[in-house]
Each structure stands twice: as C-alpha cells, then as structure tokens.
Amino acid sequence: MALIKYVPDELYASILRSTETANILRAIFNAPAWAQALLKLASTHVAQLDLPAKDREIVTLRTAHNYSASHVADLREAAAVHHGLDAVEIAELRQDFYDASVFDTKHKHLLEFIDMLSFSSTNNPNKIQALKAYYNDQHIIEILVIHGLAYIVAKATVSLDMEPDQSSKRRPD
Known part of the structure; x- marks a missing residue:
C-alpha cells in the first residue's frame, strides 16, 4: 500500500x-x-526532442534501475523495444554491472554518463567530452532532463512505496 x-x-x-x-x-x-x-x-x-528515441529509452531504463525502480522500467520496456532496444540490451540495463560489450561505443559513453549522474556528487568533464563525440549540446541537455524526470518518477514510486500498476506493460509512445 x-x-x-x-x-x-x-x-x-x-x-x-x-x-x-x-x-x-x-x-x-x-x-x-x-x-x-x-x-x-x-x-x-x-x-519534441531531438535525442534519438532509443537513446531516450536507454537513459530512462538505466536511471530507473539505478534508483531501484524496476516497475518503472517495466512500464517503459514496450517503448524501449519499439524504439530499437533488444531483449539482451534491456536485460543488461537492469544489471548493476552490465556487460559493456552488448552496447556500441556511443551507448557505452551514454551509460557511463548516466551512471556518473546517478552515483557521483562530482562532475567528470571527461565523461561529457566523450559524449560530445556523439551528441551535440542540445542532446546533452536533453539527456540531463530525461535523467532528471526518470529520477523523479523512480524516487516517487520507491520512496512512497507505490504499487506497480496492474497493466505493467504500457503501449509504446
């Protein structure tokens, strides 16, 4: 309850x-x-975002995992598949220590950045520089905002002990 x-x-x-x-x-x-x-x-x-949909889903799923909100990740799984993630990638995003070889270089850097945002109180300029090889400044801001939104939802559901919705698989959007 x-x-x-x-x-x-x-x-x-x-x-x-x-x-x-x-x-x-x-x-x-x-x-x-x-x-x-x-x-x-x-x-x-x-x-309205310019960031590719697959990348948005990676940010959301990894952030949900990092904040122990597995049912939030469950809600996004259908959208993640719809936007190009496969079952192996989704499974790895749910691991504390994911197999980096599953992801291409661009997404490895994205995951390192998300994990830095989730677990570090300091900034690592090298992580942002690595992202800039694949993402422009608008994309980086969008990544930060998506991470922030996913954090809010994850923390609300976990902190308030919300029950997963009965229909835990949502339609792709």
Whole structure:
C-alpha cells in the first residue's frame, strides 16, 4: 500500500482530458500544480526532442534501475523495444554491472554518463567530452532532463512505496 493517499482518477482525468490511469498519476496529483508541470515536461520528452528515441529509452531504463525502480522500467520496456532496444540490451540495463560489450561505443559513453549522474556528487568533464563525440549540446541537455524526470518518477514510486500498476506493460509512445 502506498505511503500516501491516491487521489480519485476523476480528479486528474478531467484535468488531463484523458482516460489513462496510473498509480503515479494518482499520487502526484496530490500536488496538482507540480503534477501538471511534470506532465508537461514528460510530454515534451515524447514529442519534441531531438535525442534519438532509443537513446531516450536507454537513459530512462538505466536511471530507473539505478534508483531501484524496476516497475518503472517495466512500464517503459514496450517503448524501449519499439524504439530499437533488444531483449539482451534491456536485460543488461537492469544489471548493476552490465556487460559493456552488448552496447556500441556511443551507448557505452551514454551509460557511463548516466551512471556518473546517478552515483557521483562530482562532475567528470571527461565523461561529457566523450559524449560530445556523439551528441551535440542540445542532446546533452536533453539527456540531463530525461535523467532528471526518470529520477523523479523512480524516487516517487520507491520512496512512497507505490504499487506497480496492474497493466505493467504500457503501449509504446
């Protein structure tokens, strides 16, 4: 049972003009202004970013793993497959010590950067320089924001002991 109350689905469904339901929505709409701001950021994530979709999913899945939010990763798995990740890559993203040989050089650098963001309180300029061989400045900012959004969702679900939704496999977006 979640450590906070869930709001009724009708409360956020009318605001979102959607019939989609999820425990994360039931929880975050306890603070409606923040919920709407987060959802606006998340919809930008899906619709308007220049970062390749496969790379967005790598950031999200690895961040979810790093913060012990396996059911968040479960929710993104169908989208990850839809955007080009295979079962072996997805399985490795869920390992503390992944097999780097599964990933190409570009994605190895991306994973090192995500792990640095997740586990280090200091910046490593070499990690950003390595990313710049594959990503422009806009991409790097997008990686940071996607990591931040994934962190918020992961920490909310884990910290508040939210139950995974019954339909843990979501449609690709």
